[in-house]
Structure formats: C-alpha cells, structure tokens
Amino acid sequence: MADTLTREATIEADGLRVSVDLAVHIASLRYFNADGVFAAAVRSVVGMALPGVLQAAMGPASWGAGAFTLAWRSPTETLLLGVDGERFSNVVAALADAGEGCVVDQSGGFRVLRVCGERVFDLLARLGGSASAPKIGEGRRSRLADVTVLALCVRPEETLLIVDRVYAEHLLTWIRETAADFATP
Amino acid sequence: MMQLNCPWCGPRDENEFACGGSSHIARPGLAASDQVWGEYLFFRDNPKGVHRERWRHVQGCGQWFNVARHTVTHEVLSVYAVTDAPPKLG
Amino acid sequence: MSAQRLKAPAGAWIDRSRRVTFTFNGVRLTGFQGDTLAAALLANDVRLVGRSFKLHRPRGIYSCGIEEPTGLVDVGRGARRTANVRATLIPIHENLVAQSVNCWPSVGWDLAALIGGFAALLPAGFYYKTFKWPSWHLFEPTIRRMAGLGRGSGQSDPDRYEEVAAETDVLIVGGGVAGLSAAVAAAQAGAKTTLLASGAIPGGALGWRGDVEATELLEKARRLGVRLHSRTMAFGIYDHNLVCACETIMPDGSDAASGGVLRERLWKIRARAVIAATGAFERPMVFPDNDRPGVMLAGAAEKYAHAFGVACGQRVVIAANSDSAYAVAKSLRDVGVNVLAVVDRRPPAMIRADSCDGVRAIAGAAIGSVSGTRAVRGCTVIPLGGKPERLQCDLILSAGGHAPTVHLHSQAGGKLRWLDESAMFVPDGPAPGMASVGACAGVFSRGAAADHAAEVGNALARGLAPPPAPIGGASDERVRGTMGRGVSGAGRSLPGTHVPGTPGKQFVDLQNDVTLDDVALAARENYRSVEHLKRYTTTGMGTDQGKTSNINALVAMGECTEREPAQVGTTRFRPPFSPVTLGLIAGRRVGALYRPRKHLPAHAWHEAHGAWFEDFGDWRRPAAYPLAGESLEAAAQRETAIVRKTAGLFDGSPLGKLEVFGPDAARFLDLMYVGTMSTLAVGQARYGLLLNENGTVMDDGIVARLGEQHYWLNTSSAGVDRTAASFEEWLQCEYVDFKVAVTPVTSRWANVTVAGPRAWDWLAAAGFDPALAPDSMKHMTLRESALDGVPLRVLRASFSGELGYEVNLPADHASALLERLWAYADRYGAALYGVEALQVMRVEKGYIHIGTDTDGTTLPGDIGFARAMDRKAAEFVGRRSLLRPAATDPDRLQLVGLTPADGKTLLPVGAQIAASPPPALTEGHVTSSYLSPELGRPVALAMLTRGSQRTGERVRVHHLGTTIEADVVKPPFIDPAGKRVHG
Structure with missing residues (x-):
C-alpha cells in the first residue's frame, strides 16, 4: 500500500499541467x-x-x-x-x-513530477535560474523553489522534475501558487 | 549574487554553491606543533586581490572545484580542478 | 486659484472623456484617467500635501517622478493600506483613498508643527546633544513615536509577489530616446536584447512632447524582437551583471479583488552587457524657505503641463542655474502660463545669448526670501549689486542644473568625474560590463545622445568596447546645431546654487529638513567626509535617497571646507535605487513556503491520529499526541510513562541515513569517526562521534555494517546534510584516491521505532520474523528482514533507554506499517509518542543531544568519551586538536546531571551555575531539563567546569534574579546498568 500525498496531485493552468507520478x-x-x-x-x-x-x-x-x-x-x-x-x-x-x-x-525517496505544456519554461523561470531548464536529452540538477531538483527531458513535450520526497510538498505548493498566477500577464 | 562556472554544470547562480574558503592548504600530520596546527585551523590570507578558493556545487553535481577570484571586483580569473596546482595568473 | 487644469490639447497622457473620483484626506475630488495622484491634486489646486519629517513644515508636490521628496501619502484601505507612497507615481482610479502623512490631527492643522518653534533645539545631530538628561530613555518613547512618516496597515499583506529569472545578451535600462536607440542598434547587430522602462509607456520625454521619433523607435524595437518590459524599474545591479528589477503589476492603493492578487514581479536578469540610459535628475536651487508648497522643479512643471494638462501655478518665477530654465519658460508660455522672470544665478557670460527670447531674465540674481507658508505668495529677488525686487508669484521653479543618474553605473563599480562646466558628476568611462548613454552619461543633446547610444548598442552587441560619450565643453559647441525641440544641451552651471550669507532656512534635503546651516555645523564639528555628512545630518537618508539633495549637500560641504565637489565626492551608491517592497524581496517565501520544510512520509497518518506538529529544525514532526484537553507537557509525560511501562510507537524517519560503499569504506570511516568502524562485523552496530578539525563534536550516530564494503550510517536528523557534505569534502579534496561512494538515503527509508519492555511482543504479534527477537538479536545489531515482501533493515538500538527496535522500511510503506502496528496497540496499552517524550526519556538516561547539550566548544572528553579515544591508534578528523593544552585543561566544562535540592523546582535551560548570583564568574549552565515521570521529580543535564570531579556537590543555579540549589549527580538517572536495553 503506497503512501499518498495529502493533497490533490495534479495542477493545471493555462499552458501547464503538472502531475505526480507515484509509480516510478x-x-x-x-x-x-x-x-x-x-x-x-x-x-x-x-x-x-x-x-x-x-x-x-x-x-x-x-x-x-x-x-x-x-x-x-x-x-x-x-x-x-x-x-x-x-x-x-x-x-x-x-x-x-x-x-x-x-x-x-531510492524508490520512494524521490517524487517525480511530470510537467507538460507550452509554459514549462515560464514555470521553471519562476522556480529557479536560467540554467535550470533542460533541453531534450538533458538532465539538470539545480535550485528550484529553494530546494534541489533534477529536471530532465527525454521526451518532447514533457519535463520531469525529480525532488527529494521530503520536499515534494514544498515544491508542489510553490508550483501551485505560481500556476495560479499564470493568468496575470 | 555571483555567477560561477561549475566545470560540469556550466554557469550557475551563487546560491547553488557553498564556499569552502582558501585552497591549497596542506593538512599537517599529527606530529605538527601546536602553532603549525593552529595556523592550519585558523590563519588565512585575506588578500585584496586574487584569492584562490574552493567552492562546492551543492545544489548541482555536488563536486568541489577551485576558483581564482579577485576579491574586489569578483572577476573570476580561473576555474580549475580541486586537485590541480594553482595556475599562474599574470 | 493658482494650480489648475489646462485646456486641451495639453495633457498627452490623460483621457478627458473618463472622469475618475478619488478621496484625499476625506475630501472627494475628481481627475481624469491617466492622471497620477499628484497631477490630480494639483489640478484641484491642492497644494498642501504633507508635513516634513523633523520640523513638520507644510509641504507640497515637488517633482513629477520617482525623485519626489515631499509628496508622500498613505494609500489604500485595510490590509492594502500602503505607507509613504509617492503621489507622483500612483495612477488614480475610481475610489482611490489617500491621506497625508506625519501630521495630526490634519495636514492643515498639525499639532507637531509647534516643534518649528523649537527648531534651534533640533539641529543636525541633536540627539547626541539634547534630550539626554537625566536619561535618554525618558525621551526615547516620545521621539520614537514621532519618528516615521506614514502608518502601515498592521495587517498581513494579502497580495502575492513572484520572481522570474531571465538572461539576455544586451540589457538596456531606460526607455527614453537614448535607451531605445541603443536597443534598436543592439538588436540590429543580432544580440538578444531586453529593455526595461519604469514608465507605463516607454519613450521618456519624447512621449509626452508628442514627438514622433519615440513612437518610431518603439515600433522598430518591437519589430526587431527587443523584449520590452514597461512598468519595470531596475533597482540594482549585482555581481557578474545580475540586474534586478521590479515590475509593477498592481499599483499601490488599488482596490483589488479580495483574496489577493499578483502585485509585483521581481526580474533577475543576467546580462552579458548592460547599457544604462537612466536620464538625469534636476537639481533644486537653494534659497531661503525653498521648501514651501509652490516651490517645484522646473522640468516637473513642464511635464505636468504637457503630459497631464496641469498648470502648477499662474504666475511663475524660475530660479535658474541652467539653460534649461529658458526652455521651460517658453514651454509654459506656450500653454498660457505667465512666466514673470527667470532669476538666473549665473553671470551674463554663462547664459546663452539665444535663450531669453521674450522672457525677462535677471542675471546674477538670486531669490532672497519667499512669502507664504502653506502656499507661495511671492518672493524677493536680489540681483548682485542691485536693489531687491519683490515679485508676486504663486509658483517658484528650480532649474538648478542636472545630475546624471549614475546609480547603476556606480553600483557596478564605475568611477565618476566632475564636469566643471556643467557642474555635474558623469561616468568616468564605462563600468565593468556596463556602458552609459544619454543624459546619465552627460549627453544632453538629443541627436548626440541617440547617435552615441546606437554606437554603444552596436559595439556591446558585438562584444566590442563601447565608444566614449561625447561630452565636455567642446562637444557642447559641436552639437549645438543638432539640438532638437525642447531638449537642451547641458550648458553651463555654477556648482553652488545658493548665495552665501543669505539669512533664513535654506533647505538642502526637503524630506529630512536638512538645511545649509546643518551642513555648516557638520563641517564645524569635523564631520567633513561626505559619508559623515550624510549620517550626521541625515541628508539623503529619507525615502527619496537624496535624489534631489545629494549634489547640493556635497557642494555645500565643499564650500564650507574649501574643497572642490570632486574632492568631497559622493556617498557610496547601494541598491535599491528606489525603495522596493519587502514583499518583492520575499517573493513566494511567505507562510508555508517561508523556508523549505521537510514532511514525514506518514504525515497524514500522524495527523489523523491526533499529532501536535512542531518544527524541529527543517522537519515538521509530532511533538506529542495530546488527548482531549491535554497540554503538550502532560502528553509528553503520559507518553513517557507508557513507553517505560509497556511500549510506544515513534516515527524516527528524520534520522539521517547514509549508505557508504567501496573498498576503502572501512578505513574512510575510521578516519571520520571517533570509534573504530573497520572492526565491525557484518550486522554489528556501534555508536560513534564525528568531530570537526577543531575537535568539536559535530554529530553522533550509529554505524552498522551491511557487508564487507557496505556500511549503513545513522546521523542526527539535523546533521545528515552537514555530515554527508563533510564526507564528500574529505573524499574529493583530501583522500582523493579512496574509492568510497556516500549516498544519502534519508528519504528512501522511513523509520518506525518501537520501544518499551513489550516492544518485541508487539512486533511479534504484528508478524515480524522471530529471528529478530531479543534473545537472538543482540542490542546494537542490524538485520535485513522483510514483512510481506517489503524489505526491512531492523536495528536494535535505543535512545529511550528501553528495549528498542528501529524498523527501517521503504518510505512508501511507512503508513501501512504504522497502521498495522497500531491495530495491536490496545493489546499492550501502548501509545504513540512524539519528540517531546523522547527528549524526556533521553535526558533520564543522560544521552546527549548534539547542539543542545553540546556547543561549538564541546570536545569528546567533555561528554565522557575520553577513554574511547585513547584506545585508538589511528588518526581521525579532529584528533590533533584533542592533543592541544586547551583540550586537556582540567577546568573544562564537562557533562553532569543535576537534580534540584528541593526535589520540585524545574531547572531552567540556560540558567548559569555560579558560586554567587551574577555578576559572578560562571561555572557552567543547564543544557536540558525535564520532569521525570518515573522519578516524580525534575532531572537535568548541565555542562559544569570540572564536572566529573564534583559528583555529590551542591551548586547554585541562577536564573533571572532567582537562585535554585541543585546537586551534581552522575547520569543516568534511571537504570544505570542499562538492564532494560541489554536484558
């Protein structure tokens, strides 16, 4: 029986969809x-x-x-x-x-977030620095939302964010708040 | 906030790193005198000029590397491996 | 009626078809869409806007921009009330509410204005001389209450702020003609170009003069792909060309929807090259009573007339030290304002012949006095060697010259030089990574500025050195022919704008009430350095950061001390260039995101079972599980009693876990720890200390061997990151040939701890493998096991002092195991226990907690580890430091137990132990203290000088004026033989 996150695990906004994959x-x-x-x-x-x-x-x-x-x-x-x-x-x-x-x-020690949509770059620019966004075929470990996250991209249209499990709640909250303001120009 | 060029990960913001102080300090053995040991622990040069120091890319690859940085302008003159001897800088 | 609205077409930025109603000091007024609050107030002839900081003198609107020193108001209501906002920057909207600051009961009748009568008692630095006897503290509360200007909301900020990182090749700060020209050129040369403009519409002055060139440049920039950010003010440049800028999304005072909006956005832009095109501020003229409402900057009056269609007065006198006065005079006359005279401080030789053009110019003259306190009514002009003349006017404008906005250039490490001709500081060459163009480089002629800016944009785009700015006396002659309408070259100005010896208050800093007399006082008292001048007089220390005062102040100091302005110099320029909100700096880091918190894998399970969570370092953990009506302390006592009586269940997941692997793992751990780890058999575990090179205890934990080359390390929950980092440092920097891999696995493995006499019975009932039973698994052993296919690493260890099992399992299964064990809890009368109960138990057993009982001076010998160290022949980190004289000093603080002599009084943590009450030499302090439920009395740990020699002694513990007698005992307080753990 796998542990579940305490909150709704999918975040959607204009041009952005973030979901937690518990099966990795x-x-x-x-x-x-x-x-x-x-x-x-x-x-x-x-x-x-x-x-x-x-x-x-x-x-x-x-x-x-x-x-x-x-x-x-x-x-x-x-x-x-x-x-x-x-x-x-x-x-x-x-x-x-x-x-x-x-x-x-390390199974269960990390959380994997799947991030899709045209505004992935805008999201990453609001979580970290300009070197944080991976191009396809890249995996970049950097500071996002003040915690360490490995961002990788092996499929077009999808970026994975791999974060230490204990910080998943923190990262998701930051992403949720950021996505909520995506409508503001 | 400086931008440091990690030899593996490329240019990153300073807040991804931790500074480890001066480089090229030889660790004395157990037979060292109290004075030598004390200097190893506590005495450091504080140049107004080029400083050779160690940095670790904590929120990236986790690797240590050396940087020669001008302490007034923050100009980075060289980035080199932690085990390398310091390069000659004109 | 003096200030009023002008007829169309004046007012390029307002929409006369849209009226807006707003409230100022409770009075409803109207303006037009596009007005700033300042423009709308002036249009309504509201001239008295506030009171000055120290002397509470009446103040009005002074400028038309960010340099505003006096037109400060509080805007907004409720949680959105924002204090000390510049009225010149707030766009009015329907139902905007604003009020004056620093006045009571009203700006018109301010009680504190009586202070004006005591002005002589309040010169610069008065608080070093007056209000001191009998004690400063008598006066302090009153003075503190009077300090400050506006009033904050007192409520949490409901709005949000975000932070965006970006990078670009060429970044241009400033959207005037110079900035736009540079941007276009850089983009044409192929650079990724970004431009930041603080106004809503880029274009600068050209924009409101209706000049076509600005629009054309903007269009061109857009077509070339320049990223244009409006309402974005760059406030600082930091190392390696990081420019930080504030984008205003929701202006101050807006009545946004409840629930908060995104208010501001912090841009952090890393640029390969930066171009400053930040313009210049106008310098005020200094003359007696130059602070009265109705005294304003000349350029501001021009901008109010053309951009907002507001005449700031009907009968205007311009005090001048610059050719720009005449351009302003003409510009105002063009909209029907009567300019009585230009009172030009300069001798006729410095005034350009073609300037006057029908405006009365009085050369070599200055303003001797101003009449009117709440509004200018007239002034007296004193020509050099002539008769004073009285002029009836309602507006006095200052055209004192210009001060290039060199802040970003200086922040970037650029140098300045003083241009004598035009009396201004200009950049002395480019700063590292940044060039200046336009007025901020001293280039005031529009054509020359645009050309030079384009050259710079092109050069920096291509990575070449920027050409120097065409400035200096000679170039002004050269460019005179290319002057555009309305924009003048810098021309010639005198350094000082005042007439020495004129009686009366002549203000240098309008916000902080600093006068020429204050500057002279500072000079007399030897505060001659420009940095001392600033701090002693507070000139330039207001919210306007001296934008209209710094140059006048340093020039005046120069005159007092017979130095040139270049010799006095400027104070150090530091970010932010203009005030920024704390919200902008905090960004998302508020509330739950204030700092990254670590959550337990089974957090929800604990929550559902009544956990009272607290922050323990980075972790959110159950401090206890109080029953209904139970206090935290009572819950901890109850939980402790149950664990010692039967059994308890604890979530130890935060405990640090590291896997250390490699052929050199064993000898590496011997080098890292006090305690030999290489001799551990597989499955065996040992307690060890980690020191730093100074010998100080940094962390402790249990090391277990999983295999020949494989170790499982536990560290403290707070110390795991630091310990893992230390290991990496030793491996990468010193022991570089060792083959060791250190992998943190704290999050992969949850830790469910069962402790108490019935601990094993409970685990067995839940289905754990009998091979783990106490009689087949000794204390301090680690076994790999499984439960229903879930892998386990079970360590028999104890921090509670009872029989204990730490069950490590993959974090995904933590809740399931807790649930499974909990199902049997009733059978044993068992309880969940939290961190508080664990602290009680470990103190009862005399077990230290790193960082609580130890500090940066604690050596292993101080906490009873001297013997263990002596056995080791090998070297380990910190060993050499343990051989120093200080390490073997018998007077060192050592860990002891304490019990209160009366058996009742809880010894306060941190209380000092000394022979007599303070002041006295301390002999140590209490480090941990709890009531022991088993003993029914308080127990404590302390560090005491020569503690190990003083068992049985009675000592005195002092705390906030009380003294408690206590006895020194040797811990532990219960089960000294450790039978409960070892059996």
Missing part, C-alpha cells in the same frame, strides 16, 4: 569511474551507455513501455528511472554483482 522506480547507480567496469555492466544489463555530463537518455527502444531513463547526476552517479517494476528489480539485481560500483535503490 528510481535507483542511484554509483561508480568510481564513468568509463570503467561498472559502466560496461550497465551498458550490458540496461542496454544503454551511461549518459555524459548533463545528459539524459531513454531506452533502449526495444523495451518499449518498459524503457528506462538514465540521467547524469555527478561524475560518480547516474539515476536510473523506470516504471516497469519487474524489469527494474531485475536490473538492480543484475548490477549488484558488478564491480567498482553499487546500486542504491
């Missing part, structure tokens, strides 16, 4: 060398290379709806996201034996 599994892939043994294991198990600096990628295409997203978080960390629970568990188990790195399951 997340893991931190930690490694000591982005080109080493662990990276090779990821490529073999997940079917994708570790993304480069500030990059995010979705795939492999062959997995369809069960595709994963990999997002660069630091020189020694990549986030793995997926909605297919079984696939996710298999990947985590398979990487447990990979050397020179480890997998830390």
Whole structure:
C-alpha cells in the first residue's frame, strides 16, 4: 500500500499541467569511474551507455513501455528511472554483482513530477535560474523553489522534475501558487 | 549574487554553491606543533586581490572545484580542478 | 486659484472623456484617467500635501517622478493600506483613498508643527546633544513615536509577489530616446536584447512632447524582437551583471479583488552587457524657505503641463542655474502660463545669448526670501549689486542644473568625474560590463545622445568596447546645431546654487529638513567626509535617497571646507535605487513556503491520529499526541510513562541515513569517526562521534555494517546534510584516491521505532520474523528482514533507554506499517509518542543531544568519551586538536546531571551555575531539563567546569534574579546498568 500525498496531485493552468507520478522506480547507480567496469555492466544489463555530463537518455527502444531513463547526476552517479517494476528489480539485481560500483535503490525517496505544456519554461523561470531548464536529452540538477531538483527531458513535450520526497510538498505548493498566477500577464 | 562556472554544470547562480574558503592548504600530520596546527585551523590570507578558493556545487553535481577570484571586483580569473596546482595568473 | 487644469490639447497622457473620483484626506475630488495622484491634486489646486519629517513644515508636490521628496501619502484601505507612497507615481482610479502623512490631527492643522518653534533645539545631530538628561530613555518613547512618516496597515499583506529569472545578451535600462536607440542598434547587430522602462509607456520625454521619433523607435524595437518590459524599474545591479528589477503589476492603493492578487514581479536578469540610459535628475536651487508648497522643479512643471494638462501655478518665477530654465519658460508660455522672470544665478557670460527670447531674465540674481507658508505668495529677488525686487508669484521653479543618474553605473563599480562646466558628476568611462548613454552619461543633446547610444548598442552587441560619450565643453559647441525641440544641451552651471550669507532656512534635503546651516555645523564639528555628512545630518537618508539633495549637500560641504565637489565626492551608491517592497524581496517565501520544510512520509497518518506538529529544525514532526484537553507537557509525560511501562510507537524517519560503499569504506570511516568502524562485523552496530578539525563534536550516530564494503550510517536528523557534505569534502579534496561512494538515503527509508519492555511482543504479534527477537538479536545489531515482501533493515538500538527496535522500511510503506502496528496497540496499552517524550526519556538516561547539550566548544572528553579515544591508534578528523593544552585543561566544562535540592523546582535551560548570583564568574549552565515521570521529580543535564570531579556537590543555579540549589549527580538517572536495553 503506497503512501499518498495529502493533497490533490495534479495542477493545471493555462499552458501547464503538472502531475505526480507515484509509480516510478528510481535507483542511484554509483561508480568510481564513468568509463570503467561498472559502466560496461550497465551498458550490458540496461542496454544503454551511461549518459555524459548533463545528459539524459531513454531506452533502449526495444523495451518499449518498459524503457528506462538514465540521467547524469555527478561524475560518480547516474539515476536510473523506470516504471516497469519487474524489469527494474531485475536490473538492480543484475548490477549488484558488478564491480567498482553499487546500486542504491531510492524508490520512494524521490517524487517525480511530470510537467507538460507550452509554459514549462515560464514555470521553471519562476522556480529557479536560467540554467535550470533542460533541453531534450538533458538532465539538470539545480535550485528550484529553494530546494534541489533534477529536471530532465527525454521526451518532447514533457519535463520531469525529480525532488527529494521530503520536499515534494514544498515544491508542489510553490508550483501551485505560481500556476495560479499564470493568468496575470 | 555571483555567477560561477561549475566545470560540469556550466554557469550557475551563487546560491547553488557553498564556499569552502582558501585552497591549497596542506593538512599537517599529527606530529605538527601546536602553532603549525593552529595556523592550519585558523590563519588565512585575506588578500585584496586574487584569492584562490574552493567552492562546492551543492545544489548541482555536488563536486568541489577551485576558483581564482579577485576579491574586489569578483572577476573570476580561473576555474580549475580541486586537485590541480594553482595556475599562474599574470 | 493658482494650480489648475489646462485646456486641451495639453495633457498627452490623460483621457478627458473618463472622469475618475478619488478621496484625499476625506475630501472627494475628481481627475481624469491617466492622471497620477499628484497631477490630480494639483489640478484641484491642492497644494498642501504633507508635513516634513523633523520640523513638520507644510509641504507640497515637488517633482513629477520617482525623485519626489515631499509628496508622500498613505494609500489604500485595510490590509492594502500602503505607507509613504509617492503621489507622483500612483495612477488614480475610481475610489482611490489617500491621506497625508506625519501630521495630526490634519495636514492643515498639525499639532507637531509647534516643534518649528523649537527648531534651534533640533539641529543636525541633536540627539547626541539634547534630550539626554537625566536619561535618554525618558525621551526615547516620545521621539520614537514621532519618528516615521506614514502608518502601515498592521495587517498581513494579502497580495502575492513572484520572481522570474531571465538572461539576455544586451540589457538596456531606460526607455527614453537614448535607451531605445541603443536597443534598436543592439538588436540590429543580432544580440538578444531586453529593455526595461519604469514608465507605463516607454519613450521618456519624447512621449509626452508628442514627438514622433519615440513612437518610431518603439515600433522598430518591437519589430526587431527587443523584449520590452514597461512598468519595470531596475533597482540594482549585482555581481557578474545580475540586474534586478521590479515590475509593477498592481499599483499601490488599488482596490483589488479580495483574496489577493499578483502585485509585483521581481526580474533577475543576467546580462552579458548592460547599457544604462537612466536620464538625469534636476537639481533644486537653494534659497531661503525653498521648501514651501509652490516651490517645484522646473522640468516637473513642464511635464505636468504637457503630459497631464496641469498648470502648477499662474504666475511663475524660475530660479535658474541652467539653460534649461529658458526652455521651460517658453514651454509654459506656450500653454498660457505667465512666466514673470527667470532669476538666473549665473553671470551674463554663462547664459546663452539665444535663450531669453521674450522672457525677462535677471542675471546674477538670486531669490532672497519667499512669502507664504502653506502656499507661495511671492518672493524677493536680489540681483548682485542691485536693489531687491519683490515679485508676486504663486509658483517658484528650480532649474538648478542636472545630475546624471549614475546609480547603476556606480553600483557596478564605475568611477565618476566632475564636469566643471556643467557642474555635474558623469561616468568616468564605462563600468565593468556596463556602458552609459544619454543624459546619465552627460549627453544632453538629443541627436548626440541617440547617435552615441546606437554606437554603444552596436559595439556591446558585438562584444566590442563601447565608444566614449561625447561630452565636455567642446562637444557642447559641436552639437549645438543638432539640438532638437525642447531638449537642451547641458550648458553651463555654477556648482553652488545658493548665495552665501543669505539669512533664513535654506533647505538642502526637503524630506529630512536638512538645511545649509546643518551642513555648516557638520563641517564645524569635523564631520567633513561626505559619508559623515550624510549620517550626521541625515541628508539623503529619507525615502527619496537624496535624489534631489545629494549634489547640493556635497557642494555645500565643499564650500564650507574649501574643497572642490570632486574632492568631497559622493556617498557610496547601494541598491535599491528606489525603495522596493519587502514583499518583492520575499517573493513566494511567505507562510508555508517561508523556508523549505521537510514532511514525514506518514504525515497524514500522524495527523489523523491526533499529532501536535512542531518544527524541529527543517522537519515538521509530532511533538506529542495530546488527548482531549491535554497540554503538550502532560502528553509528553503520559507518553513517557507508557513507553517505560509497556511500549510506544515513534516515527524516527528524520534520522539521517547514509549508505557508504567501496573498498576503502572501512578505513574512510575510521578516519571520520571517533570509534573504530573497520572492526565491525557484518550486522554489528556501534555508536560513534564525528568531530570537526577543531575537535568539536559535530554529530553522533550509529554505524552498522551491511557487508564487507557496505556500511549503513545513522546521523542526527539535523546533521545528515552537514555530515554527508563533510564526507564528500574529505573524499574529493583530501583522500582523493579512496574509492568510497556516500549516498544519502534519508528519504528512501522511513523509520518506525518501537520501544518499551513489550516492544518485541508487539512486533511479534504484528508478524515480524522471530529471528529478530531479543534473545537472538543482540542490542546494537542490524538485520535485513522483510514483512510481506517489503524489505526491512531492523536495528536494535535505543535512545529511550528501553528495549528498542528501529524498523527501517521503504518510505512508501511507512503508513501501512504504522497502521498495522497500531491495530495491536490496545493489546499492550501502548501509545504513540512524539519528540517531546523522547527528549524526556533521553535526558533520564543522560544521552546527549548534539547542539543542545553540546556547543561549538564541546570536545569528546567533555561528554565522557575520553577513554574511547585513547584506545585508538589511528588518526581521525579532529584528533590533533584533542592533543592541544586547551583540550586537556582540567577546568573544562564537562557533562553532569543535576537534580534540584528541593526535589520540585524545574531547572531552567540556560540558567548559569555560579558560586554567587551574577555578576559572578560562571561555572557552567543547564543544557536540558525535564520532569521525570518515573522519578516524580525534575532531572537535568548541565555542562559544569570540572564536572566529573564534583559528583555529590551542591551548586547554585541562577536564573533571572532567582537562585535554585541543585546537586551534581552522575547520569543516568534511571537504570544505570542499562538492564532494560541489554536484558
């Protein structure tokens, strides 16, 4: 039985729709060398290379709806996201034996907000700085609403905001208030 | 609010970072005298000019890096790796 | 009748077909849509608007813009009442309510005006000399009540403010001809260009002179894609070209819909290059009684006439120190106003021959006196070497010269130089990252300004150095031929606008009542520096920030001290350029968003079960679960008793959790902790302290081993971010070859803690694996387990001093587990317990709380960890500091327990321990203190000098004038052998 947020989890405004996705599994892939043994294991198990600096990628295409997203978080960390629970568990188990790195399951520790609409950029400009908005294929960790958020974009028309779970309420409240004023020119 | 060029994440506002004070301070061993240890803990140069200092991109990649910054104009003369020796600045 | 509305076509900005009714000081008046409050008041011949700050002299509208020093009013009603707003900036709307400030009972009959009679007692700096005997505090309340101008609403601001970040290549501040020319040129050169204009319609003076060029430039700018922001005033430039600007969405005094509106927007714009096109302020002339209602700036009167169709007076005298006076004279005559004379301070040689053109000019003359107190009735003109002449007038205008608006340039680190010819400070070259164009660069001729601005816009767009401004005496001759209608070149002005030796109050700062005598007094008392002049006399410290006073003040100081204006210099320019609201700075950070709060995964569950939430650091946590009518303290006592008697359930999710992995994890932890972690067996846990390099205790927590290269760390809930950051610093900066990954997992894992003698029975009933039972799982061990497929990490540990299990599980399942356990609570008479109860229990057991019982000086030995440290051969962070003489000083403060001698009195936290009441040398202080339900008496922890040697001693605890006797005891207060935990 999953915990639920205490409030309505979808925010809608002119040109903007924000919803909370509770079904995303997340893991931190930690490694000591982005080109080493662990990276090779990821490529073999997940079917994708570790993304480069500030990059995010979705795939492999062959997995369809069960595709994963990999997002660069630091020189020694990549986030793995997926909605297919079984696939996710298999990947985590398979990487447990990979050397020179480890997998830390973070499911439930982050909240994933899906943000769509033409005014995504306006929203991000009101939460953070001008470097916070990711272009497609990018994942940018920055200060939004005074908390740390990874914003990533692997599909056109959709930006994901990944925030530490304990700050989700704070971020959502800020977004809600901002969206409420979107009607003002 | 300065804008710092994180070597990984690019230019970001200062409030995403934490400053770690002067760089290139060698940590003395246990055999150091009280005076040497005290200087390591508490004594720092305070130049009116170029200062080499460490910053951490706390709300980004979490990495430490070095910055050579002019303390009066805030001009950033160099950004370099935390393990690098300080570059020569004319 | 003197001030009045002019006939059309005067009034480019008003819509004569739309009448607007508003109220001023309870009187209903009308104006036209497009009027500012100031314009509408003048149109209604309302000349007395307020009272000055110190002397309560009558004041009126002085200017037509943001530099307004005296036309301040309170606008709005109820929660929207806004104090000290400049009437020159408020657009009137239907039912606007405004009133005068700093007067009682009314602006017309102000009781405090009697102060004027005591003006001699109130010179600059009076509060250092008078009102001191027998004690300043006698007078202080009255003086404080009289200070200030308007009155705030006293209610919460119902409106909202937001913050937007943007970036651009070239940012232009100012929407006049220079700014627009620069913007067009920059955009044409391909730069992403943004322009900020503070007015509603960009165009500057050209806009209300009906000049076509402004409209053309605007259209061109729009077509080229320049981002134009109107009603947006740049108020500061900060490091690395960050410009902050305030966009006014809802003007002051508006009666917006209830529920609040978005009122202002803070723009934070990072620009590669900035161009300041901020214009110039007009300098007032200084003469006796130059503060009377009816004395105004010349340019303002012109603007009121043409933009608002308001004549500020019918019979006008212009006191002049600048050629602009003649342009204004002509402009006013064009709308039918009678200009009696221009009283020009300058000698004939400085006055341009072609200026006068039918206006009577009296050269080398000054105003000697003004008659009329609530409104100007006339003045006396004193020509040099001639007879005084009395003129009957109702408006005296100041054309004292101009002061380029160099604030942004100076904030950006730009230098200034004094132009002797035109008596003004101008930018001395560009500032880093910013160039100035137009009047703010000293270029007053329209053609030259536009050309230069275009060159600058083009150059900065292409990353080249901006060409210098064409200013100085020579260039004025050069550009004379290209002067446009109405806009004059800077011409020549005298530095000082007053005649030395003239008797009477000659005001330099109109808002703060600072006169030339005050400046002279400051000079005599050796407050000669311009910064001292400012603070001692308060000139320039009002809400107008000296926009119409700073130059006159520093020039006057120069004359008193035989220095040139350049030698006196200007005070440091700091943001904001014009006042900004606190709301704008706060933005969304109000109420629940004031600071980011952390919420428990099971917050809703706790709420549903009667939790009383409080803020503990960043976390919102249940302090207790009071029953109906129970106080917080009583609830904590009840909960504590139940936990010690049977069992309790606690949400420990905020406890910090870190996963540390890697081949070097073990030796890394040995370096970080006091306490050897490398010798832990898998599944074993150990308490450790974290020090900083100074040896100070920074955090504590339990470290458990999950695998050969894998550790599970608990830290304090407040310390986890700091501890994780410290680990990263050591790994990235010092131990760079170590292979260790530190991953914070505080939010991934919730912590459900069950504590008490029946704790295991309860868990077993709920289905927990028997392998976790106390007889098979020792205290201080960690086991991985599962419950219905949900993975668990169960740590047998205790902060309460009772048998305790900390069940870590994925946060999504926290509520479910709480619910599941709660279903069995009745069977054991168990209770939920909160942070308060936990604090009671840990104090009963003598367990410290970092930051409560320890501070920035506390070393491990002070809290009983000296022995543990001695066993270690290896080095760890802070070790070297523990070998210093101060660390081994026997007089150090050490942790002790205290009980009150009378068995009843709760020792106040923070109370000092000393041999006698203060003043006395302190021997320590009380750090934690609670009533122990088990013992039925108060218990406390304290830091006491040589504490470990003083067990059994009676000490005195002092608090706010009382003294409590207490006995020093060795903690813990209950279960010293720890049987309840270890079995």
